[in-house]
Amino acid sequence: LARAAGVSPSTVSIVMGGKSEERKIPMITQTKVLTAARELGYRSNVAAKRLRTQMTESLEIAVFWASDFRAPMMVRFLRGLQEEILDSKKRCEIVIHTYQNNMLKESILALGIYNAAIICNASADDLDFLEQNKFHVPIVLYNRHSDKFCTVNVDDNRMGTLPAEIFVAREHSRAVILTSDSYFPGMDIRVESFLRTATGAGIQVQQVHQENSMAGGYEGGKRICNLQPFPDCIFSMSDAMSIGALRAFSEAGLHVPENLELISIGNGDREIEEYASTSISVVHLPMEDMAKACFRMTQELLSGSIEPPYSVELPIVYRARESCGDFPDRQ
Amino acid sequence: LARAAGVSPSTVSIVMGGKSEERKIPMITQTKVLTAARELGYRSNVAAKRLRTQMTESLEIAVFWASDFRAPMMVRFLRGLQEEILDSKKRCEIVIHTYQNNMLKESILALGIYNAAIICNASADDLDFLEQNKFHVPIVLYNRHSDKFCTVNVDDNRMGTLPAEIFVAREHSRAVILTSDSYFPGMDIRVESFLRTATGAGIQVQQVHQENSMAGGYEGGKRICNLQPFPDCIFSMSDAMSIGALRAFSEAGLHVPENLELISIGNGDREIEEYASTSISVVHLPMEDMAKACFRMTQELLSGSIEPPYSVELPIVYRARESCGDFPDRQ
């Protein structure tokens, strides 16, 4: 350590701790220590410091989040998480690890150094990796299924059938699904269950694939304008795509909901849904509540009151706004 | 520890580490340890674990972020930060601490256990608190001024004068500032320098105060519709307020930019600015770049290549989109 680099063990600690004044260390010693530290590229070891000073009562929870188009959704998740931590009255730090889709394994090396981990946005590959390894830290999976880990979910099937039922009830006959490459199994389920329910009720369904972003939604919207037959309703896989599509429609002189109704997966900020040019009707993804459930689950795992394969599924609701009405009998 | 709670010191470690199989610990001992741990509410100490296993090479940087309407902006900041960390090839964890405006002091107790801290969104009170205390950890302030700490800034004055100059050049004569309660001195500077430049050039300036959110912007927009004299240009203090206002205008049958032009402080996601019902012309706040500068500054502070009162100011640019044109001579 910097101990070899000059004077003594504790003197160093005093100087580096900024307690030079009160302990009356002469300037000369201070500079000796400081320059030595600089030359050795000394970095104090925070783990040792924490251990020694007993700054150890607060839990550390790692949150893994994909650094792609889903990054903005982290805000809602963190909001829920922070709220629940506050409510729980526990001291708890959250450490964010962002990772590339399918690259979870590279980012997760040192899980053991946290009290618990919440893993979000895992792809099928990422899940395989998790299933095949043994971790000795409580792990909660956000919106994924597993028979090895604890998970917090929504009913992806219902997220597809509900909008389909609404379109049926509202007597639409030509739907289009605005979607993107599938990043996780649940997304396919949403698409397929919409497809099944809608076609089962005699609705003709087309699909438009674009990048999951406003830009992608915009391109998708332009493509939808040229679709034959022209659809009378859209199921969009994200708020971002919906906003892009809305803009494309408005440029094309198409009006939502008059010319076609739109229901989106409500995975964006509530304000953005409400203050879009046409406020967006959504199948609401309760991310804040899911985050809370994730946190609670880590605590239960830590206390041993639940055991690993354990799942919670949160109910989903439809929020009718301008872009699509409600079931006719509720209006 | 759980050591008293049954058998031995290291056996516990083996069992809790999940190495029971390979070390052939009999089931009976395992359960003994496990139940004891449960009853004692045992939580392994991550600091000790890190220290012992030398998982210590990675820096830990605390990021303090206000948990209010600015929460969504954390995404852009984190994006920049992550990118720079990746580029730097250093292992570095970021720990997010959200705090209530004016309550930084409550959240910051244990700064010593990080390698460095980046403090964002500090209010005047928060700054006072920081100035008056001595910390012995490298601290970087995001978008604040201080003669004690290192800071990364934009030219708040220019953020006000630039839109004013554009409005002048575009021959507007009646401006309105859509703003909210001031959360930090820089915001006042933006408003005042706009006011000074605009009134100096003979523009009549009104102000509308609302909450800094889309909802607030919407209410503000409605109020603007009834303003006498009716303005021909708006300077909005955030993308969120702009989006709300845009919606209010469109409901009132007003068109942007035909009836009035709008320039916003570009503090939201780029996509949201581009895909708003009318894409928003902004004085761009380079948050990602500022985050990068913050990270670089922590590293320089750590290596001793810079000393505390040190500032970096990033240039700001105007991005003309639909809601307001550029300087006439650039068009």
Add this chain to the structure above:
DNA sequence: CTGAAAGCGCTAACAG
């Protein structure tokens, strides 16, 4: 199969 012992890097008494 399990216990004893050492030591990670640091800080806080307590003596010099």
Add this chain to the structure above:
DNA sequence: CTGTTAGCGCTTTCAG
């Protein structure tokens, strides 16, 4: 004013 010492809670050889 500065050095010595002990020990934070854990894991890891190494002997039983």
